């Protein structure tokens with residue numbers, strides 16, 4: 407097992423089998439469930455792993471402590487990818503004590519029927535393990551209500567739960583300074599935007615507490631241990647939770663026979679001609695929405711378009727707009743377009759969804775196309791792309 411520092415070990419596992427995290431989010435590079443063990447007079451486990459990986463997990467623990475028992479388990483987060491092994495750990499170590507807060511234990515009872523052997527801690531409490539000392543900070547809604555972080559105060563190692571986590575299994579190395587982190591940055595944004603993205607205010611509240619601490623390592627429950635890049639991951643979280651973005655446009659479209667796609671191409675060309683460098687384009691039916699939502703958290707401009715379908719909005723676009731709306735994204739601009747064969751509804755439906763769900767600032771004049779591209783429609787699409795570019799460029803001075 408990898409020793410992070412002073413008898414604090416990584417005992418987590420990798421999952422390269424699951425297709426979708428939470429049954430929703432694709433895992434092209436897998437995911438890790440990180441757990442940590444502090445080997446001291448009192449042995450303390452920090453979080454566990456998904457129960458499917460229990461055999462590997464218990465072997466990892468034995469590799470560190472042999473036949474010695476675990477005295478404490480700190481439960482920073484009760485979602486079952488981290489709490490799933492608690493019931494079996496209790497069977498292996500019947501005298502173990504569960505450390506958590508008031509909200510933790512209702513979930514511990516509900517998920518696993520565990521009702522005793524608990525130590526309830528509050529904000530700022532600490533527990534000595536011998537040479538090591540752990541103290542607790544509540545970070546509710548990052549991203550469940552019971553979530554907390556644990557700081558080991560002699561090494562300044564923060565066990566942060568899901569905060570600062572990333573999709574992507576660990577391929578041998580663990581600490582950021584020992585590995586190439588390039589594959590993790592966009593996956594960290596995809597993890598944050600899809601899973602935590604709704605909770606910008608709680609994340610800001612958590613960051614206000616964490617920046618006051620001296621932290622040398624951040625041990626999240628997913629992805630690398632951060633040491634060299636602590637400032638970068640904190641800055642990234644600060645930016646994302648304030649819905650701050652780079653200059654750029656996400657152009658996302660649904661298309662059945664390519665006519666609506668042609669509109670998107672004209673819009674993109676016009677935006678590029680007007681000086682916007684970051685333009686990403688997605689067919690909403692082909693690209694998993696988690697990648698589109700990730701880029702909505704990266705770029706301030708969004709232009710969406712789709713055909714009318716069954717006198718409503720092409721349903722993949724309807725789904726995407728509801729998903730974006732569900733995340734309470736702020737500080738964004740939107741333009742839209744649509745098409746129809748005999749009765750136009752898509753454009754009106756996108757307008758309605760923006761007004762009821764997204765609340766983005768409207769930019770440009772929506773374009774509605776009947777059946778196929780004409781010179782008039784092309785000119786309207788060019789105007790929409792240019793309008794978005796100009797709106798973004800107007801922020802250059804303000805930013």
Ligand code: FEO
Nearest residue numbers: 483485487568627
């Ligand atoms: Fe990684 Fe919220 O569980």
